[in-house]
Amino acid sequence: MSIPYNPSSPKADEFINHDEILDTLIYAEAHKNDTALINSLLEKARPKFNEKGCTCAGLTHREASVLLACEDPATIQRIYDVAAEIKQAFYGNRIVLFAPLYLSNYCINGCLYCPYHTKNKTIPRKKLTQDEIRAEVIALQDMGHKRLAIEAGEDPVNNPIEYILDSIATIYSVHHKNGDIRRVNVNIAATTVENYRRLKEAGIGTYILFQETYNRKRYEELHPTGPKHDYAYHTEAMDRAQQGGIDDVGLGVLFGLEGYRYEFAGLLMHAEHLEAVFGVGPHTISVPRVKPADDIDPDEFNNAIPDDVFTKIAACIRVAVPYTGMIISTRENEAVRAKMLQVGISQISGGSRTSVGGYTEEVRPHDTEQFDVSDQRTLDEVVRWLMEQDHIPSFCTACYRAGRTGDRFMALCKSGQILNCCHPNALMTLTEYLEDYASPETKRIGYEMIERELTRIPRENVREIAAKNIEAMRNGNARDFRF
Ligand code: SAM
Secondary structure (H helix, E strand, C coil): CCCCCCCCCCCHHHHCCHHHHHHHHHHHHHHCCCHHHHHHHHHHHCCEEECCEEECCCCCHHHHHHHHHCCCHHHHHHHHHHHHHHHHHHHCCEEEEEEEEEEECCCCCCCCCCCCCCCCCCCCCCECCHHHHHHHHHHHHHHCCCEEEEEECCCCCCCCHHHHHHHHHHHHHCCCCCCCCCEEEEECCCCCHHHHHHHHHCCCCCEECCCECCCHHHHHHHCCCCHHHCHHHHHCHHHHHHHCCCCCEEEEECECCCCHHHHHHHHHHHHHHHHHHHCCCCCEEECCECCCECCECHHHCCCCCCHHHHHHHHHHHHHHCCCCEEEECCCCCHHHHHHHHHCCCCEEECCCCCCCCHHHCCCCCCCCCCCCCCCCCCHHHHHHHHHHCCCEEECCCHHHHCCCCHHHHHHHHHHCHHHHCHHHHHHHHHHHHHHHCCCHHHHHHHHHHHHHHHCCCCCHHHHHHHHHHHHHHHHCCCCCCCC
């Protein structure tokens, strides 16, 4: 008997509905050359400006799947153009920076693509003590980071929720020189409403959980053992996070495990589900691809996607879910990241180490790494590179500290006040970076950019306050200004 499709249902198989995805793929294939439909979709998706700000209609999973199926280069370019237009309208030319912090690689799951899987006896297992976390945080602060994503394997004995909560408290407690970690996002295994509530109380930013694959059958094959085997428990995790009070949740697919068109439709259905039930879509969407790692060979997964398709996926996500932040990590190299930044990515990691304890080691350690890092540049190099391409590196963490989470964040996005709020926040946090951590060349390029960008702040009083705060940081130790 077929399972009904219902975006508002609490049941995974109803809101991520296999038959609906298959129908969507057939519909997309049948309409991929329908010029009139494609034109109307692109027109619908484009930002519409009015006196109150800017709105974007987004696209449904069916509509966006038609765009994803397009193969005509001129049409693909138009999709890229609309994606860039949307990114510019809501996020401007800012790119938010963060780093992952790996706490522990103990894991009791059997995920076939991940080197932390329980059968891997070659990878050294390591869990940071609170003193080691302090040392890692100092190293991250000395690079200039203000925002972290903590990562851990699933292991109730070695990494219980109390360990994660203690670690978050430790991270927030470290203030080294002018350093501060002001936002801790959390990427740990699916858990209970009660544990999500405790994470919220610990002051986390976004709760991130990658679905890996939306195809139940494939999911069960790839997760043969351990608690992660339970597809429904994993897929319904964001609902429990919302029930626990976390209204900023981050979705993601590990591209390469299953056909990308299937994953894309599933991902958008997940976003539609959150919107239907909680009135707010995902805060972020990540687009990781499977990478080589200790005892993992990506060639064993026969759904690898080439770079041009990967870019098209990102652009179609941007067009379909306009208000959502989009994240790309150092799994991707410089060239891919540059291309992805043009089609809607709004957050990137920089200077990352994916090994447990990696930031305190002089030489990049490989033995406990979760995956190979393709972009091995320092944070300073990434910051300079962003500015050379006219992106403003932002270390801003203001929104959640000011209570602008969930639908309040989305309201800010839609109000068009970004140029009066996020833009000056980016300039002020970039100033902190330039003063405290940048190389002389980065600093020079940075201040040229800040001079130029200050003139773009529309409201005069905001522009004056931002300029005054920037001067205060340049002339002394005052820090942490925000709107
Ligand atoms: N253990 C947590 C869980 O089960 O969701 C999350 C932490 S895990 C360290 C973070 C993510 O890394 C996983 O969700 C997976 O998508 C990704 N990952 C695992 N193996 C990978 C690989 N070989 N290449 C790229 N990404 C990988």
